[in-house]
Amino acid sequence: MKIAFYGSSLLSSYWNGAATYYRGILKALAAHGHDIIFYEPDAFDRQQHRDIDPPAYAKSVVYPATPDAMRAVLAEAAAADIVVKANGVGVFDRELLEGIVEHASPHALKIFWDVDAAATLDEMRGAPDHPVLNALPDLDMVLTYGGGPPVVDAYRDFGAATCVPVYNALDPETHFPVAPDDRFACDLAFLGNRLPDREARVEEFFLKPAAALPNRQFLIGGNGWDTKQMPQNVRHRGHVYTAEHNAFNCTPKAVLNVARDSMAHIGFSPATRVFEAAGAAACLITDAWKGIEQFLIPDQEVLVARDALDVANHMAALTPERARAIGQAALARVLAEHTYDLRAAQVDALFREHAARAVEAA
Known part of the structure; x- marks a missing residue:
C-alpha cells in the first residue's frame, strides 16, 4: 500500500526526539511491501543537522516551510492508500491535519499518529476547538507511541474510532554494542x-x-x-x-x-x-x-x-x-x-484488517 506520512523529520534528530521512532517503524513497514513517502518541512535548522541521507525504505520530500509548499505536498495525499499526520511537526500542524482529511481519497485510511499522546490529550481537555478533537470524527484510527490503557480510554472517550499504542522499540541494525569512546x-x-x-x-x-x-x-x-x-x-x-x-x-x-x-x-x-x-x-x-x-x-x-x-x-x-x-x-x-520488526508486524496487520473491512463494506 502507498503511505503518505506527514511528520517532523525523518532525516534529522535535531530538536526532533521522534526521529528514531519514525526511522525504525517506517523501515520495518517498508519490509512488509509498503511504498512510503515522508513529507517534512525545512524548519528549525533540522536540514542543517541531518543524521542520515535519504533512506532506501522511504522517499524523502523536504518542502519549504511556506503555506504554498505545504498545500502542494498535501495535494499529493490523494494518491495514497494510507495518509498519516504525526503530531509535533512544529509548523502548520493544524493545516496539515485538516489537509489530510480534505485531500485523502475516499478509500484511504486516515491516521493521526500521536508521538506525545499524554500532552495532546491534556491540550484537548482544555481546548474544545483543538484541531485533533475536531478531526477525530473524520479519522479512521489514532496510533500512539505510548500511553497504554489510560491513553486508549481517553482517546475513545473523545470519540476516536480506534486507538492503538505502537510502542518505541529497537532497530538492532542501528543501535548495538560498540567499543567505548x-x-x-x-x-x-x-x-x-x-x-x-x-x-x-x-x-x-x-x-x-x-x-x-x-x-x-x-x-x-x-x-x-x-x-x-x-x-x-x-x-x-x-x-x-x-x-x-x-x-x-x-x-x-x-x-x-x-x-x-x-x-x-x-x-x-x-x-x-x-x-x-x-x-x-x-x-x-x-x-x-x-x-x-x-x-x-x-x-x-x-x-x-x-x-x-x-x-x-x-x-x-x-x-x-x-x-x-x-x-x-x-x-x-x-x-x-521489543524490536521494530515486531511493531511493524502489528501495524501492518492493522492496515490490512482495515483494508479488508473496507473491501467487504464496498
Whole structure:
C-alpha cells in the first residue's frame, strides 16, 4: 500500500526526539511491501543537522516551510492508500491535519499518529476547538507511541474510532554494542533535549545526584543545556548525532532515562532512549513510571529510581560486573520482545484488517 506520512523529520534528530521512532517503524513497514513517502518541512535548522541521507525504505520530500509548499505536498495525499499526520511537526500542524482529511481519497485510511499522546490529550481537555478533537470524527484510527490503557480510554472517550499504542522499540541494525569512546567517558550519562516539561525532572534525577556525588563524573548530551547552571562534575556535550548514540550508551558505567512530565504521569511510555540503551547493552537507570515491567524487569534488566536519592544509591552500589549483567539482560529482552520488526508486524496487520473491512463494506 502507498503511505503518505506527514511528520517532523525523518532525516534529522535535531530538536526532533521522534526521529528514531519514525526511522525504525517506517523501515520495518517498508519490509512488509509498503511504498512510503515522508513529507517534512525545512524548519528549525533540522536540514542543517541531518543524521542520515535519504533512506532506501522511504522517499524523502523536504518542502519549504511556506503555506504554498505545504498545500502542494498535501495535494499529493490523494494518491495514497494510507495518509498519516504525526503530531509535533512544529509548523502548520493544524493545516496539515485538516489537509489530510480534505485531500485523502475516499478509500484511504486516515491516521493521526500521536508521538506525545499524554500532552495532546491534556491540550484537548482544555481546548474544545483543538484541531485533533475536531478531526477525530473524520479519522479512521489514532496510533500512539505510548500511553497504554489510560491513553486508549481517553482517546475513545473523545470519540476516536480506534486507538492503538505502537510502542518505541529497537532497530538492532542501528543501535548495538560498540567499543567505548573516551569522549563519553563518565559514571552516569543522560541524553535529552532541554524542554520545559522535562527540566525539573532532569534537575531531580540527574543534577541532584551529581551534586551529591562530587567524586563521580556525569555527562549530559542534547540541545539547550549550554546555559543551564550545573555542578562542576557535569560535562555538557551538546547535540549528539544518531551515529554517536551507541558509543554514548556503551561508554559510561550507566545511562539515565528521564521521562517528560506528562509521560511519567500517565505511564506506559518508554522513550526511544530506553531501547537505544538496551540495544547497546548499556546499564540503564530510569525514573519510575507505571508500566515499566511491561518492557524491562526492574533490578534485573533495568534499575528504577523514584528520586535523586535512589539514583545516587544505585550509582554508589553499582559495580562494573553488575552493570554489564544488567545491560546484557536488557539487550536479550528487547531483541526477543521489543524490536521494530515486531511493531511493524502489528501495524501492518492493522492496515490490512482495515483494508479488508473496507473491501467487504464496498
